[in-house]
Amino acid sequence: MRDRRFTAISGDDAWESTKHNRELAIIWPLLGRHIAFHRRLVDLTASVKAALLLSQSIYWTRHGRDIARTSGWFFKTTEQWEMETGLSAKEQVTARQVLRELAILNEQRVGLPAKLHFRLCVDQLGALLSERIGKGASRLDWADGTVVAELLGPSLAYHRTLARIGGGVHAGLLLSRALHLTRLQSKGQVEVWVPSSAAQWTEQIGLTRREQETARRELARAGVWEESLDGIPPRLVTRIRL
Structure with missing residues (x-):
């Protein structure tokens, strides 16, 4: 079951680990310094x-x-x-x-x-x-x-470069965190699809539900953010289109 509200690009659900590693190896140096x-x-x-x-x-x-x-x-x-x-x-x-x-x-x-x-x-x-x-x-x-x-307390890596993709700081912070989790996935530590409930994002990065919805919409419009409903009961998950 897939929720298409924020899906920008369709594609196969499974990504090869080697593809992840190759794409991340290209992307990461381009992000520059982080806060x-x-x-x-x-x-x-x-x-x-x-x-x-x-x-x-x-x-x-x-x-x-x-x-x-x-x-x-x-x-x-x-x-x-x-x-x-x-x-x-x-x-x-x-x-x-x-x-x-x-x-x-x-x-x-x-x-x-x-x-x-x-x-x-x-x-x-x-x-x-x-x-x-x-x-x-x-x-x-x-x-x-x-x-x-x-x-x-714990710090998160915020890449200012990513704010340009979603048109603002909130989208940049959300994408920075999701990209970090995607990088962990490439090492086999988390699933391909990142759990993406509003409560989880608020806990991790502090964005309100409304701020999240706006950021997700802008990132989907930019073609880098895809969401799906997975499991029973269904839960919202996210992956980054590298």
Whole structure:
């Protein structure tokens, strides 16, 4: 039984493992660098896009050049944010507002001409995250990778390049995750068709049901996303058209 609502391309249900490996070997280098997207930050910000901007801000706060000399301040243009995250200028403004309201992002304009600089309020961020995971809100050492990993939780690889295919960050994040699961499949760890219920996607990447439906529709329209109903009772499964 197949649900054709989001099916863009029909084809045989079985893919050869060698074909998967060959196609993935071609595709993977083309994806470029990825962002470590922290799912836990979606719960903190109630926004996937704010969580994405925050994830990248954490990266620059921990690894940016001269970050210690500048007391945590780093410079990014709107164009640079878009290149790194896929967020449009309007989406950046909204995401930054969310982070400012949580008191975890400071902004200031410096120099002539004035350039917008950013700084994470790491103590506030640490306190909010510690509260969410039931950990004591003591001062955290953000240079300690083990402590930071515990605080942020597991990360997902988000490929900004994939946002272009579905026309936005939500589709890019969904496709990034599905492609990761497809790569695992090529190693024999999961089925060819990836379980794809709305509840599972929300748990894994934080997208709401409506955000998922829009992203799936756009990816199907682009010809890279196929869905089917499988089993009794039927469950929704997905595969990526490589």
